[in-house]
Amino acid sequence: MIVYNVTVNIEESIVDDWLYWIKEIHIPEVMKVGVFIKAQLNRVIVEGDTGETYAISYTCESMKELHHYQVNFAPELRKKHLERYGKKVVAFRTLLEVVKEY
Numbered sequence: 480m481i482v483y484n485v486t487v488n489i490e491e492s493i494v495d496d497w498l499y500w501i502k503e504i505h506i507p508e509v510m511k512v513g514v515f516i517k518a519q520l521n522r523v524i525v526e527g528d529t530g531e532t533y534a535i536s537y538t539c540e541s542m543k544e545l546h547h548y549q550v551n552f553a554p555e556l557r558k559k560h561l562e563r564y565g566k567k568v569v570a571f572r573t574l575l576e577v578v579k580e581y
Contacts, residue, residue: 480577481545483515483537486523490530490567497564498533506535509556514548515539538577545574 489497506518515537523532539545560568 480580481539481542482575482577483539483545483548484534484573484575485537485570486532486534486573487568487570488530488532489564493564493567494531497568500563501533501535505556505560509537509552512548512552514544514552 487497502520506520509515510518517538519536521534521536523534525532539548560570
């Protein structure tokens with residue numbers, strides 16, 4: 480299993496709008512493409528940071544499926560996010576391989 484994690488720092492002035500959009504529009508759009516088997520939205524607990532930080536974890540079965548998502552769907556979904564929020568949001572992505580679930 481592969482976990483595709485997107486960590487996002489959001490300016491305080493748009494947090495409420497971003498949270499609504501990410502929960503009601505963006506994550507459902509990502510899940511609708513049929514690559515990921517689950518998604519999880521987490522708030523990162525950071526002291527003294529500016530804005531708020533969230534991590535969205537998407538789980539898929541293989542790197543092949545993730546590559547399919549990255550090539551065929553991610554560019555358009557990222558474009559929508561950038562057009563809506565611009566520089567008020569900073570994101571970085573991390574890939575994790577699940578070794579064992581307990």
